[in-house]
Amino acid sequence: MNFDFSEEQVLLKEHARRLLEAECPSSVTRKVLEAPHLGFDKSLWKHVVELGWTGIAIPEEFGGTGMGHTDLCAIAEELGRVVAPIPFVSTVYLFAEAILQFGSEAQKRELLPRIAHGELIGCLATAEGPGYFSPGKAETRVVKGRMTGTKFPVTDGGTATHAIVAARSESGPGLFVVNLEGEGVSRTTLDALDPTRNLAKIAFEDAPCQPLDGGRNAGDRLAVLLNRAAVVVAFEQVGGAERCLEAALTFSSERYAFGRTINSYQAIKHKLADLYIKKEIARSNAYFGAWALSTNAEDLPRAAAAARIAGTMAYEFAAQESLQTHGGMGFTWEMDCHLHLRRSRQLALCLGALPLWREQLISCLEQADLIESGA
């Protein structure tokens, strides 16, 4: 039984934590919060690139370190803790994965090294306005290698150099790579609920694009991509939830009401016990996701959905109740509670909201009632 990070991964995590505590205190996140036009924090990004994190799951032949996805999960947890203001989800979990999974050899050779070296910032563009996105109903069209349509909101869409776009072509729904700095692309930045993550509307007008046509059908390709990213994001959520818990523990141990620190009241004690419970449930589900991700298990859709549901529930509860524990102070700009409140919602929505994932989980249970017995 080996259901935990390995010793090496624990060391990697500790290293990452120390580093991020130094390089990404909340003042760094706040720089972007106060000036959303920055899009992300360039110097933190540079640092992260230098450490090889953007290439951690990219094979060495394509310029990465080839360490693998469980290592990526370890890093993700630490980035989640500090509400890192960088396009890591978009570039690494989504764009790089899309190329790795579905790119041609040429695309891999062209794009992956640039991700590893931090030159390429990627994003995934699916939504076309409010509400659930269905690939089969996408109005963005590709005709003869040129894309026309409007995608919004796109996380990191304003700062990315490249996008994976879900669109429909002559041969049905598919994923396409677009150079956002090329012709036919115009972008508008949108106000974001979490201004530490850039949000944009991207209009394509006869923009050149390349299909990403790995072996599976189109609906599946997007689903596989979202499943893989959901596992890694779940680790960000676990990290965020844990940080919220720690902040609430610290604050409540220092705040007095009626002559006692408020952490001596059961209302606070049991609230934080509930938070701890949700966080541990999320961690265990995330571990299962990491196993499925790193082994390309058939179980991935179920594992990813469970990790995402538990991660989202834990981080949102943590952000809400940590703020609540901070009382009036928690609702001020100067405290970090709202960074987590915003980010927890951002992570909950960026890969599609919970109703979609709950439905996926139950479909998996229905389809494969026997999977578990093999585990």
Added chain:
Amino acid sequence: MNFDFSEEQVLLKEHARRLLEAECPSSVTRKVLEAPHLGFDKSLWKHVVELGWTGIAIPEEFGGTGMGHTDLCAIAEELGRVVAPIPFVSTVYLFAEAILQFGSEAQKRELLPRIAHGELIGCLATAEGPGYFSPGKAETRVVKGRMTGTKFPVTDGGTATHAIVAARSESGPGLFVVNLEGEGVSRTTLDALDPTRNLAKIAFEDAPCQPLDGGRNAGDRLAVLLNRAAVVVAFEQVGGAERCLEAALTFSSERYAFGRTINSYQAIKHKLADLYIKKEIARSNAYFGAWALSTNAEDLPRAAAAARIAGTMAYEFAAQESLQTHGGMGFTWEMDCHLHLRRSRQLALCLGALPLWREQLISCLEQADLIESGA
């Protein structure tokens, strides 16, 4: 604004409470619990009949007192408090209402006085085994005034003299009156989760029956009946929830742990505050239901669904958490906690479970987005 019981109704309630405290302590409920073959407590039933409660909403011309449905709600709350072991829901809220709403003049003259005088015990038979019942799919058939089919479970089906049965005839789904003591009827008692309410399987084989064919279509008739009963049952639920709260308040004020009464711990205080909140929300929704019921308002389907949802949520939470507050003692046979645990579930299921009512509520909101503005 007159959104409360009237002074007379408050007096009626107080009178009923005093009477039931004397006539229906939990030892009376337990008599039936210990000997479910009794079906109900005959002497309490006799008392209730003598007080005119079975005829409280039956017009004087049909042998009732003609007081009305709000008075019935007042009585229901008190019966709910004491977990009364009598077929009041089945006979008064369901059977009598069915005759009142959809009976012919002859049926009213024949049956209503017998209810008022306590000679007739009624029940409603819909379910045909596990799962939601759909009138359009009923397998119980009526051909030429004779019914064939099996209904189970039927609350009070083992002790009732008459039943309203949802069945399909030549002209589609409908409601029918059957004399259960007549030919073609055989009954088997079923073990009940709440043994203080009789539960039976009733098999009809060419049993004579009369249609109940008031003005509305069949689906509607059953729905109207359930809506009307749901409001009154909501008052039983409010009464039950309030009793659970009182029991928890008393017990927790006497039980010591770690040198203090347990009602001094926030875990208990806030639990019971939550219970109080749910109970008051249920009461307010029940009042609106009582208004809709007593005025035959168009809003009844919405009001009934809201009253039922809030009433069910309140009573079940109350029963669970009052038992929890009682700790180990709460899980013993000798304490009354389980009487409420059982009855709260019985009331939650006897008119159809919450999923059905939630769906009804939302349909109402969709269909009549404007109703409220007239209120």
Added chain:
Amino acid sequence: MDFKDSDQDAAFRQQVREWLAANALRRRDDEDLRTNESALLEYSKAWQAKKADARYACITWPEAWGGRGGRLIEQAIFDEEEEKLGLDTGVFTIGLGMCVPTVMAFADKATKARLVAPALRGEQIWCQLFSEPSAGSDVAGVRTRAVLADDGSGDWIVDGQKVWTSGAHYSDFGIVLVRTNPDVPKHKGLTMFWVDMKAQGISVVPIRQASDQRDFNEVYFNGVRIPDSQRLGEIDGGWKVALFTLMNERVTVGGAMGAGWRDLLKLAQGLPGLGGTGTAAGDGAFRARLAEGYVMSEGLRLTRLRALTALSRGQTPGPENSIGKVVAARQMQVVAYEALDILDQYGMVNEMGSHSLPGRFQWNFFWGAAMRIAGGTDEILKNIISERVLGMPADIRVDRDVTFKSLSERRASSG
């Protein structure tokens, strides 16, 4: 049960309706009033003056003070009709609801003669200065100090900081709770004053909230001189006065707080459904949550009708009104998350600046979190319900018999 007014109430309502129809000025959701505070203040004052002229400003106050000596139900009827037309702005709520009644109860004749009428007419706005950075739930923990001036004038010199003061920046006057004696247990060394917000040494700094809005203020007292004639109640008797003020705190119940479940249904009906079929309103999970939330919010609205019933019968509303804020605030938060979920990725876009439906739910997203704290946290309110309504024992207090000073020292050494 019915919702009909008594004959007397119906006549009053009719009279109010006619008056409002004839005199109404602008609606508060007017774009200008929503976005321009000085326009809002100007309109609010004009409207208040009109109401005062017609004796509708403070209906239950004695005629001598500019009221009409009316019944509570009449005030409720007026509020209802005014709200229906969207005419109320809330600028005077704290002043006329909490501060001025305190002045009326505790100030001397001359002061009342000077302050009450202009407040009622809306010529002067009041704010309430109780909370402090280290005295939130525990109001009696205030540290703002008042000491007698050493010039023998009998004036008090006030130093300290208040926080979460709504409207401090546009208020003319405030009532302020200060510590006059740190050598007695904390409830026993407090005194209440009214204060001119333009007095030297008072500075008002808006608080930047988590939502990036600025609705509240910090108020700094830096050697502010307050004459003893502005004292409300006894020296060191301020806790009694504060309890009087807080008892008058009006709890907003029901529909007024942000977008609600019906708005959510409307939003869902315009959004695509799960799996690309139908609308988001067709999902059973959505419908179930909507049903349960609706029942809670509707239950609150109806609970308020029970209170109005009591008022119209000349009775005191029952304890069930204590559930209002704790339920409403949580519902604000829950409904916001449901709405952002069905907006899916679009829920990440911030439209709070506009009056759009998504923007209103994003407002709920932040204000649901805020309202679970403001005016008493969920935890404090559940304590109040369990203690005052259900009669359960108070939490164990370790600060009852300790002087405020030693309490502060104990804190300092352990914190």
Added chain:
Amino acid sequence: MDFKDSDQDAAFRQQVREWLAANALRRRDDEDLRTNESALLEYSKAWQAKKADARYACITWPEAWGGRGGRLIEQAIFDEEEEKLGLDTGVFTIGLGMCVPTVMAFADKATKARLVAPALRGEQIWCQLFSEPSAGSDVAGVRTRAVLADDGSGDWIVDGQKVWTSGAHYSDFGIVLVRTNPDVPKHKGLTMFWVDMKAQGISVVPIRQASDQRDFNEVYFNGVRIPDSQRLGEIDGGWKVALFTLMNERVTVGGAMGAGWRDLLKLAQGLPGLGGTGTAAGDGAFRARLAEGYVMSEGLRLTRLRALTALSRGQTPGPENSIGKVVAARQMQVVAYEALDILDQYGMVNEMGSHSLPGRFQWNFFWGAAMRIAGGTDEILKNIISERVLGMPADIRVDRDVTFKSLSERRASSG
């Protein structure tokens, strides 16, 4: 991450599997074992003896005591394989998990020599006598008195009542916590003994539970004479012994507790849907609740794998295992209500006597309520998580420095 055993563990698992395949007797869900207690006891004893012969009975115990001096992970592997085949019955869990280790730690050599081996072989069954009617969550509040016999024998005479004792009626021995000194604070006047359950003056009365079953007992002590040689630990030092016992309390985590979410899906797939179309499994609300519940229960199962990982690495499992019972018990309750809801009216029928799927959920209905209390209430467990795992302060204690006697008097006068 993977789920593979280390080479050493894999070899052990293989060996266990082979042994089980060759030696297994009956499954515990066999109709006879489920309904006939004496058959269950007979089978359990036979199976335990077989395990003992093969040194699988208490794998981590020293060989000298009949164990195999094995590692914790080996015990876990054995348990897993045994459970997979449905061979474990739980009859010895309390005795070998809690009582006998206490005896091994605190009894003298002769006693251990006499008692440990037969217990391990299943020849004698043990029960644990701690809880009392007025000492539930607060175990140290026990009132059962032991006083020295006045015949100078050094024996103790025990009077009082214990409650919630599993298996008391078929146990040979028990460990019992009693009060030997009421004149000191309550934790300081307790002593632990082991006792022969057949001793004169002990009577066992089954408790009729809310579910109308009888799984627990009241145990009355009426002048029971216990030789001082049966004392475990110091006189008045029983609290330390009790803490040792409780530390060994095994918390059952995960799938073992009643019907689960997968069973619920199975049930739903066989029931009609809302509105007469499809099955109950098609309702979005049902699916959402199922998804959230599944994630909780699956999360618990996976949390247990984290503990096994720690064991297989020779580490102590982390604090996350503290969440087990509080989550599992609540899930039992929630899943029961969901199941009865989709059964609709049929949920009112009691099928607990049969092994039907509805009956299993009705079992959950009662046992969910029970398990939220047994072995520590939700409230106590959340206190434990917040204090021991999160390092938050203990609740304020008013009984620390007060003698037990005056505590009882205080109660009597206020109660």
